[in-house]
Amino acid sequence: MDNQDIKSLLITKLNLENAYITGDSNHIEIIAIGDIFKGASQVKRQQIVYTPLIKIITEKHIHAVSIISYTPKEWEQNKKINNSNHLLK
Helix, strand or coil, X not given: CCHXXXXXXXXXXXXXXXXXXXXXXXXXXXXXXXXXXXXXXHHHHHHHHHHHHHHXXXXXXXXXXXXXXXXXXXXXXXHHHHCHHHHCC
């Protein structure tokens, strides 16, 4: 499963506004943006993103995952504060 497949899976299953996936099957980094994260703790946000990935992880198609999640409002604020466009691929 490539990064585009993972992106499509997350956007579809979690109804995300957008997702950015970098890395390879050994380690992927995910930036997930969606209203689904409103009011959720960081732990809950991680659980939300892991849920559609469980099968891929347990079948060892992905070894390690780093997740950063934002609501759309948080994402816009973060882009302005940190000028984080260099993270996008």
